[in-house]
Ligand SMILES: NC(=O)C1=CN([C@@H]2O[C@H](COP(=O)(O)OP(=O)(O)OC[C@H]3O[C@@H](n4cnc5c(N)ncnc54)[C@H](O)[C@@H]3O)[C@@H](O)[C@H]2O)C=CC1
């Protein structure tokens with residue numbers, strides 16, 4: 001594909017809220033929307049005030065209460081959700097372009113990964129819905145006990161900037177599949193693709209008001225949304241500190257919460273691994289999506305007998321990754337999402353050195369691509385797991401390699417983290433794999449493969465990586481509540497009172 005252009009896919013001059021099926025275009029506090037490839041301002045975000053958040057929640061509430069969506073037969077909801085997926089496929093390049101211009105994620109990754117995943121989020125939940133009727137729990141002592149699943153109500157869906165549409169659409173699909181209405185709040189850094197997606201939802205037949213959008217800063221728009229008394233549950237993906245504030249507010253309102261947070265995931269390469277595959281996997285694990293992934297394998301633990309070979313191959317391949325404009329189909333590493341974030345990532349080079357780590361490759365910005373927010377794929381060899389680069393989530397193209405001797409040590413290092421999102425294990429020796437699987441404390445473990453995803457499976461972490469799970473049945477449980485119904489099968493004898 002040629003590089004897409006703004007003439008082909010115009011970018012809205014202003015991104016506001018989308019309430020009851022329409023952009024609001026109100027005046028308000030403005031934030032620039034920037035193309036990280038060259039630091040150019042490409043649009044303006046108009047922040048939603050608390051009043052506008054209130055209007056969005058009320059719209060979702062009304063849509064829920066009058067049953068315009070949850071009251072539809074399952075087949076009708078499924079048909080609309082499939083249509084959403086078809087429209088995402090049809091507009092794949094446009095959505096990829098908007099996301100790319102806003103987040104700096106390379107087009108090739110968006111066109112092959114995140115945008116098809118957006119379509120699949122809707123297809124998956126449409127099919128899932130068709131498989132799950134209310135469950136009959138059988139008879140007991142003259143009663144038929146039924147457990148019904150009902151939508152919770154109005155969901156607040158708060159998303160991050162690292163995979164804006166793919167992650168927000170996963171939440172929307174899960175929420176509306178089971179009949180909920182929702183208000184989304186994407187990251188203020190990356191509002192464009194999610195905003196365009198709102199129009200596609202309406203075009204597909206999702207009734208206005210069922211999915212609303214508010215844009216703005218977390219401390220303003222996000223806080224007003226979480227605290228709104230008519231919001232019934234909150235699904236959040238983002239940073240751990242933010243999650244603490246959201247938990248406090250949601251806790252006050254006793255709102256169910258799903259928190260998908262950051263990680264410092266161990267990618268363990270045993271000497272029994274196919275080393276070439278492990279290097280391939282480790283590169284994908286830390287450098288795909290410009291390294292901005294919660295599930296990045298950012299701590300690469302390597303068994304000493306293969307350490308030198310691994311380090312040489314990894315650093316050599318990292319140096320060869322193609323850095324460039326995210327619009328170029330050949331680009332493997334694009335710019336980081338915003339300038340302050342690049343500064344933060346770059347700061348870890350000195351932090352690593354101060355802790356005695358050795359720089360293996362990268363470690364600098366890319367002069368030739370200034371003023372874009374580029375940063376070279378970087379790897380350091382840490383002395384041990386106490387280094388700050390082993391403990392803090394960097395969220396960029398920055399790998400920390402840590403040597404180990406024994407399997408016990410590898411698992412102890414893997415678990416010695418405040419986070420517990422995922423872990424990767426590379427070994428062709430089954431007992432090694434089986435032991436690692438039972439000892440690693442993380443929400444997910446991938447064996448001899450980087451980052452594969454099955455939407456039927458629960459996704460989420462433990463410890464500072466959050467709690468709650470989404471995907472398949474886990475989403476169904478989160479976005480519904482159980483209502484128990486007792487029906488007498490024979491007229492019961494009821495004690496007579498007050499006679
Ligand atoms: N997928 C993940 O696990 C992600 C993890 N992160 C981690 O979080 C760190 C900080 O990144 P940020 O973009 O600043 O993430 P963040 O946690 O601040 O933002 C995520 C979302 O939460 C919203 N938000 C912020 N404060 C809020 C509040 N008080 N109430 C309601 N909503 C609020 C933001 O506007 C955004 O939509 C990153 O450096 C990275 O370590 C960031 C993005 C994604």
Ligand SMILES: O=C(O)/C=C/C=C(\O)C(=O)O
Pocket residue numbers: 162163167170237292293294295453459
């Ligand atoms: O596959 C999912 O449902 C979630 C993936 C999350 C990320 O890739 C992320 O937050 O980086």
